[in-house]
Amino acid sequence: MSFIADKQTLDDLNLAGRFNPNSIFSLFNKTKTTGGERLLQEMFKTPLTNPEDINQRSSVIQFFQQAGLTFPLDGPIFDAAGNHMALGTSRNRISGLVNLMLKKASATVLRDDKFQRMVDGLSATVEVLNKLRDFWEKLGQQIDSSPYNNTWKLFGPIFSDARLASLIRGNEVAGWPLVKLARYDHLMRHVLRKEIELLFDEVCRLDVYIAVAQVSHAKGFSYAEALPKEKNEYRSSALRHPMLEKAVANPLSFKESSNLLFLTGANMAGKSTLMKAFGISVYLAHMGFPVAAEDMVFSVKDGIYSSVNVPDNIELGLSHFYAEVLRVKHVAQEVASGKNLVVIFDELFKGTNVKDAYDGTLAVTQAFARYTRCCFLVSTHIVEVGEALSAQTAGVQFAYLPTVMAGSKPTYTYRLEQGISSDRQGMLIIQNEGILELLEEK
Template identity: 55%
Template sequence: MSFKADKQTLEDLNLTGKFKPNSIYQLFSRIKTTGGERLLEQMFQQPLTDPDAINHRSATFRYFQEQRLTFPFSSSDVQAAENYLTMSGAAGLPSILRKRLNAFLHDEEYEQLRKGLMATLHLLRTFKSFLQQLNNYEEAALWRQVLSDLTWLSNVKELSVWTIAYYDRQLRHRLSAQMEQLLQGIYQLDVYIAVSDVARQRGFHYATALPASRNIFHTTGLRHPALDAGIANAISLDSRSNVIFLTGANMAGKSTLMKSFGIALYLGHMGFPVAAANMEFSVRDGLYSSINVPDNLNMGYSHFYAEVLRVKQVATEVSSGKNLVVIFDELFKGTNVKDAYDATLAVTTAFARYSNCFFLISTHIIEVGQALQTHANLQFTYLPTLLDGAKPRYTYRLTEGITSDRHGMTIIENEQILELLES
């Protein structure tokens, strides 16, 4: 079973999408090969739920980060070898013998085959040399074994028609499965080197995955991976304290913090480096968020009704007994303040009873937090807004308690909106 995050969650956190601006996928996509891109997309689409598998992948990324290796293949060489190894048509000596030698030497198909074979041989020699740097990487043993069976590889220089026919038959027929293994190995190296380079350059760390029964999440330094100078915050959750109730003024950083949390959890389940320090987490069954829920004109849904349906969907999943993480940013902001207060209070109280799940819930209706203070399993935190004279300043540092900041009118006055209208 794989970790589940639905389309809404992926869009809220801007996780996937090769061509989406500032997506987390794009952040890590320094890939050189098309096969590497496919592998990276697969990792993003299928996060893991087995802690051993997660920790093994994390250890692999850490190994490549420590080795500081450079991907040794050009994208054109890899593409040429891929094209050659998947060429259609007959290969090898029997097909060649069916042609007269003089005609064959000027045959366009033959020239294509020759160039593809030469590119593939160059790729294999480069691979064999590069493997000397991977002494402590267990998967390299399989690749070494395959390449060691090609004893003629290092002796290939000028190729006659007959040697081309022989090598072509070896690589594209007898050893086709082994060639596929080596290509997959090159794609793996592409991803491991590219992702670990990003981790080193951006100061990311590696999380430790724990069994679901431990039911904890902990980090001392969480930040958003796309921000070069993001403020780090500590977050801890467990079954006795499974809800973080977050308050703060608009622009104080609530949404960014919530996205940072969701992204770290998702990347952690992928075994990827995270923008968090000392992070350990119990594996979850999935992640759901409600941050930018749109209305639906085709269905006739208002923004508020779309929010209600989203909460209902999450409630269905939570009540089924799954171990989930849920992020609600500004619940029921599509309705009036009184209804939003009542609904946020009731929904938060109901969700909090599911101690096997973790919840991060934000609101700017601070009275809800005050009404929830009798619940022992809720953590109350806020992001402060400070005033330098009449100008607001945001620390982005998580603080214990419930905010008392009410600076909305100050911001409106600073922008001189009323003066504009009166003039």
């Protein structure tokens, strides 16, 4: 079963987006090769749901972070080698030699570039194999008992293959005679084609692992521990948003007996940022990637749904409120179907009047709290809902992000406190901005 996260959730948490420099994908996309970038995109599309697979990937990335290794290849050279390997080849060395002779004759007579492109591709492949051999030898000095040991052993025989042993470092392929060109081209693109293609696939994984490890080191991220879904918990002593350089870290925890956190606080107090940080940590942890937290333990889930920025739909004639209702309905159907989900709702029913928003938020939150296999993070400005929940509903945690007044100016700590907010500074902010004075008649 694949991990569930729909487009609304991916957009809310700003997870995807190759061309968005502020996306979480872009944060980790420090890959050097085209194949590495494609693999990273695929990992972002398909988070894992098996705790053993998650912990294995996480441990491999952590190993490369601790090893401090850099990616050994130049991206364009590796891409050129990959393109060369993707070309067709002759079944035997003699026909390959004849084909090369024809290409060289064509290059001389017709100024055709096919021969030169073949030489350049073979040269790139030889350079890649030599650099990888050096890297594999260096890696072997640190690999004992590491989670990457079995993979390292798998590809070792390629570099010790006697048929490749005469590839001399620094030898210019352009100076080789046609017979040698044909021999090695046939060897790599036909005889050892499967082995080299598997090796090149692993190079793309290495590109991702090393890039992610370097980001983790630079940002001070940590590695989450995945537990079976039956454990049904999430905890972090210091969680923060990965895109903020000076983000304030906060503790968060969920378990079966306290599976819903009801969050209050004023505008600009940091509620949305905290909720997004939580959602991003859940998603990245299911990928086996490092998270912006001091520590994190989590039970695997079937997926995550959020409702942070629900747009109206003019084409379908949907108001903002009705779009919110449909979003809540869809998530409710998924929750009621028995899935183990993480659900994030930022200000339920903010598109309607206060009375209906109060009634709807209270009823939906009470209903959610009964589904103890899921965990919910719900925020609202309607603090009276929290008071009613506190009196009527078990399993609900209450926390708020406070406002501290500096004279008549509100300031924010961005640190969670237990309880329900009593802050009501909306009118004060309006007054501080002098809106009413601007509208006074002259």
